[in-house]
Amino acid sequence: xxxxxxxxxDIGHAIRQARKAKKLTQKDLAERSGVWQETISKVENxxxxxxxxxxxxxxxxxxxxxxxxxxxxxxxxxxxDIF
Amino acid sequence: xxxxxxxxxDIGHAIRQARKAKKLTQKDLAERSGVWQETISKVENxxxxxxxxxxxxxxxxxxxxxxxxxxxxxxxxxxxDIF
DNA sequence: AATATATATGATCTGTAGGGCATAAATGCC
DNA sequence: GGCATTTATGCCCTACAGATCATATATATT
Numbered sequence: 001x002x003x004x005x006x007x008x009x010d011i012g013h014a015i016r017q018a019r020k021a022k023k024l025t026q027k028d029l030a031e032r033s034g035v036w037q038e039t040i041s042k043v044e045n046x047x048x049x050x051x052x053x054x055x056x057x058x059x060x061x062x063x064x065x066x067x068x069x070x071x072x073x074x075x076x077x078x079x080x081d082i083f
Numbered sequence: 084x085x086x087x088x089x090x091x092x093d094i095g096h097a098i099r100q101a102r103k104a105k106k107l108t109q110k111d112l113a114e115r116s117g118v119w120q121e122t123i124s125k126v127e128n129x130x131x132x133x134x135x136x137x138x139x140x141x142x143x144x145x146x147x148x149x150x151x152x153x154x155x156x157x158x159x160x161x162x163x164d165i166f
Numbered sequence: 167a168a169t170a171t172a173t174a175t176g177a178t179c180t181g182t183a184g185g186g187c188a189t190a191a192a193t194g195c196c
Numbered sequence: 197g198g199c200a201t202t203t204a205t206g207c208c209c210t211a212c213a214g215a216t217c218a219t220a221t222a223t224a225t226t
Contacts, residue, residue: 005149006142008135014151025172039214041174048213051132051183052091059089059151066088067150068097068142108202122184124204131183134213 002067009046011055016044018062033061085150092129094138099127101145116144 001021003014019029026044030037035057042048043058059065084104086097102112109127113120118140125131126141142148 001153003151005151007139011135011149011151018151018153026174027172036215037172038174038176038216042213045174047174049134049136049183051134051213052094052138053132054214055135056090063154064151065154066094067085067152068088068094068101068147069085069150070101071146071148109204110202119185120202121186121204125183128204130204132213134183137184 006071007046008050011050012044012046014064015040015058015062018064019044022062024062029058029061033057089154090129091133094133095127095129097147098123098141098145101147102127105145107145112141112144116140 001017003010003017005011005014019026024032026037026040029035029040033040035043035054039048039054040058043050043054084100086093086100088094088097102109107115109120109123112118112123116123118126118137122131122137123141126133126137
């Protein structure tokens with residue numbers, strides 16, 4: 001499952017999606033990542049201009065990684081398709 | 084060309100790589116992205132905990148996008164391979 | 167509907183990112 | 197070596213992220 005992200009909001013969606021897929025609560029994720037539950041809530045909802053370090057802390061806890069690539073018009077399940 | 088990123092540093096590397104590939108100076112990129120040259124320098128060198136918005140502004144100017152995916156031990160040219 | 171659990175919101179405080187400007191250091195070219 | 201261009205540093209200032217705690221909603225569960 002790969003998710004295209006072009007905005008901070010997309011990142012938030014990807015995080016929420018991955019967290020739910022792993023059946024974790026925000027609190028669980030907070031404990032594993034060292035990021036506050038309140039912060040996770042804001043990140044997932046795009047309510048703050050999150051710092052990279054925070055994003056990667058969360059990603060690590062969710063076993064996610066980023067792939068940087070040139071923009072493709074190509075399909076692939078992007079958030080535009082899902083949300 | 085896809086680059087795996089698991090740390091802010093990786094993002095900086097990817098940016099520098101893409102910028103050079105497009106033969107742009109930091110100043111050029113600054114103009115296109117609306118992000119200061121000084122900031123770009125710091126981001127490329129991992130000298131600041133960059134905000135997501137800034138990263139995406141730069142990415143847009145470089146026609147880059149992010150793919151969020153589960154971590155794979157798999158090959159693919161990651162920074163571990165390049166740097 | 168009451169209770170429990172999960173998520174969101176709100177305030178305060180500290181640290182730091184990034185805009186802005188100046189300039190130093192490095193790199194490239196003749 | 198000397199000049200031009202590019203990149204890195206340093207400072208000031210304002211805005212805001214995230215830690216932390218409290219509490220309000222919202223979402224199950226029985």
